[in-house]
Each structure stands twice: as C-alpha cells, then as structure tokens.
Amino acid sequence: MAERDFDFATPVHAADSVRWSRFAGRDVIPLTLADMDFAAPPAVIDALRRRAESGAFGYGQPTASLVEAVLEHCRRAYGWAIDPHWLVWLPGLVPALHVACRAVGAAGDGVLTATPVYPPFLSAPIAAGRKLITLPLVRDEYGQSWTWDFCALTALAKSARLLLLCHPHNPVGRVWNEAELWQIAHLAEKYDWVVVSDEIHGDLTHLGRHKPFATLAPELAQRTITLMAPSKTYNIAGLACAYAIIPHEGLRNAFRAVAKGIVPDVNVMGLTACEAALREGEPWRCALIEVLRAQAAQVEQAIAAMPGLSVSRVEAGFLAWIDCRDLPVPDPAAFFEAAGVGLSAGAAFGPADAYRRFVRLNFGTPRGLLAEALARMEKACRQLFAASVSNE
Ligand SMILES: Cc1ncc(COP(=O)(O)O)c(C=O)c1O
Structure with missing residues (x-):
C-alpha cells in the first residue's frame, strides 16, 4: 500500500494536544514537540x-x-x-x-x-x-x-x-x-x-x-x-x-x-x-515513510532558499535541525513565532550558548500546512534581510 491508501492530508489533533495548546488562539503553526498531525493507523x-x-x-x-x-x-x-x-x-x-x-x-x-x-x-x-x-x-x-x-x-x-x-x-x-x-x-x-x-x-x-x-x-x-x-x-x-x-x-x-x-x-x-x-501497522508505516521522505526534501529545499538558514540532511523521523547562526536575530525561535511558526528553541538541546541560534522543526504535518509554515519563515527571513540592507 502507498501514501494514497491512507489519509496524510487531513491534520488531526485533539483539544488536549500539548503542542497545539501552547499557541491556542494565535495564528501560529506549531512545529515543535515531537508528535505528528496524522491520524494513527486504521488498524490501531x-x-x-x-x-x-x-x-x-x-x-x-x-x-x-x-x-x-x-x-x-x-x-x-x-x-x-x-x-x-x-x-x-x-x-x-x-x-x-x-x-x-x-x-x-x-x-x-x-x-x-x-x-x-x-x-x-x-x-x-x-x-x-x-x-x-x-x-x-x-x-x-x-x-x-x-x-x-x-x-x-x-x-x-x-x-x-x-x-x-x-x-x-x-x-x-x-x-x-x-x-x-x-x-x-x-x-x-x-x-x-x-x-x-x-x-x-x-x-x-x-x-x-x-x-x-x-x-x-x-x-x-x-x-x-x-x-x-x-x-x-x-x-x-x-x-x-x-x-x-x-x-x-x-x-x-x-x-x-x-x-x-x-x-x-x-x-x-x-x-x-x-x-x-x-x-x-506495516503498510501504514511504509506509506508514512514515503510522506516523511518527500517532506524532508521539501524542508531541505525550502530552507536552502532562505537567507541566513541552513539545514543538514534528515535521515530518519520528522525533525529537522536548522542552523540560524547567519540570521541576524538573537532568538530565532521567538523571531519565527512572531512570524507565525512555532519551532523548538535550540538552547534546550545542549549548552545554551552553543545552540541558542538553532531551532528544531517538526515536519510531521500535512504537506499543505508545512508549505504554509515554510512560506511564512521564508517571508520573515527575506523581510529581515531586506530591512537590514535598506538600513545600511
Ligand atoms: C529520542 C527521544 N527519546 C524519547 C522521547 C520521548 O519518549 P516517551 O514519550 O516515550 O517518554 C522522544 C520524544 O520526542 C525522543 O525524541
């Protein structure tokens, strides 16, 4: 069975979702905590x-x-x-x-x-x-x-x-x-x-x-x-x-x-x-892997086109670790949250000084929502660089 045999296009989350509750009432797409927006396999x-x-x-x-x-x-x-x-x-x-x-x-x-x-x-x-x-x-x-x-x-x-x-x-x-x-x-x-x-x-x-x-x-x-x-x-x-x-x-x-x-x-x-x-669950898992592989590529391409950001290849799962050290902001997670995308702040993943200018992005969400989040991130990065050029 393949991706088309299961629904990976309709986002699913409940009122008690930790990830979604954090930004409730705000126009922020939450790509933080490591669970996905796909319904569990039908067999489960x-x-x-x-x-x-x-x-x-x-x-x-x-x-x-x-x-x-x-x-x-x-x-x-x-x-x-x-x-x-x-x-x-x-x-x-x-x-x-x-x-x-x-x-x-x-x-x-x-x-x-x-x-x-x-x-x-x-x-x-x-x-x-x-x-x-x-x-x-x-x-x-x-x-x-x-x-x-x-x-x-x-x-x-x-x-x-x-x-x-x-x-x-x-x-x-x-x-x-x-x-x-x-x-x-x-x-x-x-x-x-x-x-x-x-x-x-x-x-x-x-x-x-x-x-x-x-x-x-x-x-x-x-x-x-x-x-x-x-x-x-x-x-x-x-x-x-x-x-x-x-x-x-x-x-x-x-x-x-x-x-x-x-x-x-x-x-x-x-x-x-x-x-x-x-x-x-194996047919569902195999279909999920197809989705994640395609979405990892979507994230890699989109991030590569954003000024100030870079990301390494994701070989497993649905998390991407993004290097924002060339983005001229002190707190990238706060910057992207203001732009409507919730990301996990890097500082928690090790010595804070080493990772505060990294973020983690969860791409385990339907492709359309992911595309919207990436578009918001790109717009925010471009506006930031355009503003810094016009201030020079
Ligand atoms: C590497 C790793 N270990 C453990 C966990 C959490 O495991 P559990 O929910 O079973 O406590 C996570 C969740 O993101 C994880 O990424």
Whole structure:
C-alpha cells in the first residue's frame, strides 16, 4: 500500500494536544514537540475501538500475544532474535532514561552524551546524581551531515561509566552508520561502558532498515539497554507504551529494581495499540515513510532558499535541525513565532550558548500546512534581510 491508501492530508489533533495548546488562539503553526498531525493507523484505531467497546479497563499486563508481536517485529525488522525475558515494559522512554542513569554505576559517575540532543538526555544524569559529560557533534566538511568527533570522544572515554546514545539522533536526524556504531562499540568495550541506546525513531529511517546498536555483536548486547516504542512511528505517544530490551540479567535486575513501585505499568489502551501497530501497522508505516521522505526534501529545499538558514540532511523521523547562526536575530525561535511558526528553541538541546541560534522543526504535518509554515519563515527571513540592507 502507498501514501494514497491512507489519509496524510487531513491534520488531526485533539483539544488536549500539548503542542497545539501552547499557541491556542494565535495564528501560529506549531512545529515543535515531537508528535505528528496524522491520524494513527486504521488498524490501531480499530483495535482501540474494540477494546473500548469491551468495557474492560481493569489492571492489565502484556499478553503472550503482545510479547510475540515484539519478538516477531525485532526478528523481521532487524534480524534480531530476542528472548522474551529480556523485555521490560515501560510507560515511556523518558522514565527509562532516568531509571537507567540510577541503575548503572554510583553517585558522581560520568554519563556521556553527544549534543545537541533531546533534552532529557541532559537532565536525567543530573537528576540521578551523576556527572553529565557532553560531547558536541560536529558538522562534516560540506555541512551536509553531523557526526561524532571520535578523537574528542576517546579523550572523554575514561571518565564515563554510561553512554546515552540517541540512534537515530534527535535533533540532527542522523542514522548512525555501522562504521560510526563500531567506533562507539570499541570504546564501550575498552572503557567498560554500559550503553543506553534510545531507538525510539528507529522505525522511521527514510532509507533501509534500522540497525540496533545491540545487534552489532552479542557481547555488545550484554552491555546495552535498548529502548524502543511504537509511539513515534505510529503517532501514539499519548498512549504511553514502550519497552526496554536488556539481555544482561544483572543489568536488567538493577533496572527493574530502580523502577519498581515508582514507574507505573503500561495502561491497557497502550498495550492494545502497541500490538495492533506492530502486527498490522506495516503498510501504514511504509506509506508514512514515503510522506516523511518527500517532506524532508521539501524542508531541505525550502530552507536552502532562505537567507541566513541552513539545514543538514534528515535521515530518519520528522525533525529537522536548522542552523540560524547567519540570521541576524538573537532568538530565532521567538523571531519565527512572531512570524507565525512555532519551532523548538535550540538552547534546550545542549549548552545554551552553543545552540541558542538553532531551532528544531517538526515536519510531521500535512504537506499543505508545512508549505504554509515554510512560506511564512521564508517571508520573515527575506523581510529581515531586506530591512537590514535598506538600513545600511
Ligand atoms: C529520542 C527521544 N527519546 C524519547 C522521547 C520521548 O519518549 P516517551 O514519550 O516515550 O517518554 C522522544 C520524544 O520526542 C525522543 O525524541
């Protein structure tokens, strides 16, 4: 099935949408927080409808059938044979990041992550009493793509106990390739790191299938906590269902012990949606990827034509990290908001001084709305440069 078999043209959001509520009553197109404006797959909606009509909402747990759906998904999508005992169910990846930081090492141990990065990667180590160590990603010589500075990573390696890896990476949109993953893996082995690999965007790679970090080698799987969820892929983040895959028994027990009694169980609607998405959502997912690939190109072309802005290639997901350092405004997010487009301010994604002149744009919205947002941004940039020329 293809894009034309599903509706990706009608924007969908509810009154309780965090993203839309923020700008309620104002003419601002909200391209901020990472959920999409597309209705969830019909198969997921049908499963939720059946569940709702059953009237049964008591305490629930993952069924054998749901676990089998996850195993099958890992086998089919990544060629990864996982043992059902390795699974730990969670209401989200953010709690998992916090739990992992508390479960590994001891107070004051170093937790390393590469910036810019999804903000909880920065707050979880600190909340756990660990030492946050940040490493800036670097732009390649053509400015097309972000990558790791492996010399700098090696220099920091000894001081870390845990690496928080974002793969694919939010916000720079990279799918780390096998050569990059292996360089990280060698350091993990040499310096005895535990690796938390957040792979929430893994089923949204624009070309080819995702390679989980843990599948590089069995010995790496033993030091890795892989975090996955259907939430981004099938646009069901509000249903709060995720899972960790932790092959090492000691690590898994430590993780479970920290979570016990504090992290809630997954709600029954989330479990229902997860199974329907994994078992029946593939045609919708494939159609979505076509949409996202086309819209990534739309964003790249539009941004390339805007004075003062540049963007690198997006390889996965629906987020674009835009460099506004040549735009003569101190706060680009505020500038674009005044022009009618809500974007995530870069300062939250790492050391504020390094990223305050970047913004993140969520293009998971119907093409027409995206085109309108990009047109507003272009007009604002052009007017700004025209005004600065006429003031000279
Ligand atoms: C890399 C990454 N991890 C985790 C999350 C949030 O996960 P959850 O909603 O499961 O807590 C996001 C949401 O944007 C994300 O981009």
